[in-house]
Amino acid sequence: MAVNTTSEARLEDRWRDILSVHARTMCEIDRALHPHGLGASDFEVLDILVSSELAHEGEHCRVQNIADRVHLSQSALSRLIGRLEKDGLVERSVCLEDRRGVWVALTRKGRDLHTEVRPLQRAALARVLNA
Amino acid sequence: MAVNTTSEARLEDRWRDILSVHARTMCEIDRALHPHGLGASDFEVLDILVSSELAHEGEHCRVQNIADRVHLSQSALSRLIGRLEKDGLVERSVCLEDRRGVWVALTRKGRDLHTEVRPLQRAALARVLNA
DNA sequence: CCGCACTAGTTGCACACTCAATATAACCCC
DNA sequence: GGGGTTATATTGAGTGTGCAACTAGTGCGG
Numbered sequence: 001m002a003v004n005t006t007s008e009a010r011l012e013d014r015w016r017d018i019l020s021v022h023a024r025t026m027c028e029i030d031r032a033l034h035p036h037g038l039g040a041s042d043f044e045v046l047d048i049l050v051s052s053e054l055a056h057e058g059e060h061c062r063v064q065n066i067a068d069r070v071h072l073s074q075s076a077l078s079r080l081i082g083r084l085e086k087d088g089l090v091e092r093s094v095c096l097e098d099r100r101g102v103w104v105a106l107t108r109k110g111r112d113l114h115t116e117v118r119p120l121q122r123a124a125l126a127r128v129l130n131a
Numbered sequence: 132m133a134v135n136t137t138s139e140a141r142l143e144d145r146w147r148d149i150l151s152v153h154a155r156t157m158c159e160i161d162r163a164l165h166p167h168g169l170g171a172s173d174f175e176v177l178d179i180l181v182s183s184e185l186a187h188e189g190e191h192c193r194v195q196n197i198a199d200r201v202h203l204s205q206s207a208l209s210r211l212i213g214r215l216e217k218d219g220l221v222e223r224s225v226c227l228e229d230r231r232g233v234w235v236a237l238t239r240k241g242r243d244l245h246t247e248v249r250p251l252q253r254a255a256l257a258r259v260l261n262a
Numbered sequence: 263c264c265g266c267a268c269t270a271g272t273t274g275c276a277c278a279c280t281c282a283a284t285a286t287a288a289c290c291c292c
Numbered sequence: 293g294g295g296g297t298t299a300t301a302t303t304g305a306g307t308g309t310g311c312a313a314c315t316a317g318t319g320c321g322g
Contacts, residue, residue, distance in 0.1 A: 011256045015156065022153045023202035025146065039308085063271065071154035076309050078272055083308095100270040100317045125142045170278085194301065207279050209302055214278095231287045231300045 021128070028124040036117050037087065041080060043121055044070055046089065046114045049106050060103035062095065089113060152259070159255040167248050168218065172211060174252055175201055177220065177245045180237050191234035193226060220244060 029040045038046075048069050052061045067077050081104055084090045089110035095101035106114070160171045169177075179200050183192045198208050212235055215221045220241035226232035237245070 008253055008257075011253070011260055014260060015256055018149060018153055018156070019202060022149055025149070041308090064269095067270095071150055073310050074271070075273080075311080079308075082272090095270095098270085098318075102271070122139055122142070125146055126139075129142055129145060172278085195299090198300095204280055205301070206281080206303075210278075213302090226300095229288070229300085233301070 025125065025128040028128050029121055032120040032124045033117055036113065036120075038113070038117060041070065041072060041076075042084060043114075043117060045077075045080060045084065046106070046110060047118070047121075049090065049104065050111065050114055053106065060093070060105040062101050063104060064101065066104065084110070156256065156259040159259050160252055163251040163255045164248055167244065167251075169244075169248060172201065172203060172207075173215060174245075174248060176208075176211060176215065177237070177241060178249070178252075180221065180235065181242065181245055184237065191224070191236040193232045194235060195232060197235065215241070 026040055033043055048066055085092055091105050091107055093103045095103050157171055164174055179197055180192055216223055222236050222238055224234045226234050
């Protein structure tokens with residue numbers, strides 16, 4: 001039982017740690033990106049789109065593919081993409097081969113903004129995670 | 132520069148890891164506690180109150196002391212305590228020695244609910260963190 | 263070919279969160 | 293001791309999120 005309670009305590013400590021690091025990093029990223037009109041999740045989606053472009057040369061990416069990589073509900077992601085589109089950072093278009101799906105593609109503006117703010121996000125990561 | 136880019140990539144990977152573990156654990160805890168009318172943050176506050184009771188024998192705790200331990204804004208915490216009070220789990224009273232502050236004390240119901248759901252939260256932690 | 267189950271994405275709704283402003287109380291220094 | 297500053301907690305406004313319901317499209321089996 002003693003073992004059990006100490007292992008439980010370790011788990012708790014670890015969880016507290018995760019909570020703390022998560023909160024501080026999130027906050028730091030938001031602070032760095034907010035002046036550019038982006039939140040942490042917005043950047044994450046932009047980042048995924050860029051890396052996806054590099055990976056398979058395609059300019060577009062299904063919403064589904066983004067959803068797999070980001071920890072957001074379908075609806076939150078849908079609205080997030082809606083906001084990015086409204087800001088002219090991405091474009092949506094129906095996927096012809098499966099008309100249930102929609103393609104999401106970066107615009108020039110989106111790509112530019114990403115290259116602009118990427119260093120800021122990385123710096124924020126470094127500040128908190130290397131502390 | 133090569134060093135720089137790989138260390139950056141490590142940072143990114145670590146961040147992705149934190150994000151993933153955080154999301155899954157949060158979700159698991161919420162799922163376990165929701166049937167009892169609590170969210171993860173609610174439980175965390177209850178847990179803090181219990182441990183504070185054990186620590187210095189006092190039955191009450193300043194809002195400030197809770198705020199130091201939980202990653203929420205002042206206003207979010209105030210409303211959270213308001214909800215707990217509405218549900219009869221805690222009681223608020225003005226702090227006599229410093230009348231700016233307010234005491235927060237567990238009710239019997241709050242203590243009971245905590246002992247009831249604590250194992251569930253621990254189990255959720257174990258499920259995700261030991262995976 | 264039609265129906266039926268399944269998948270992809272969006273929308274309505276409720277709710278918790280943050281930021282900024284506010285109220286009240288305490289501290290402090292002249 | 294009174295006026296300015298700081299500390300503590302609450303409230304108002306705006307926003308993002310998750311759940312559940314919904315629409316549209318696919319594909320399989322009879």
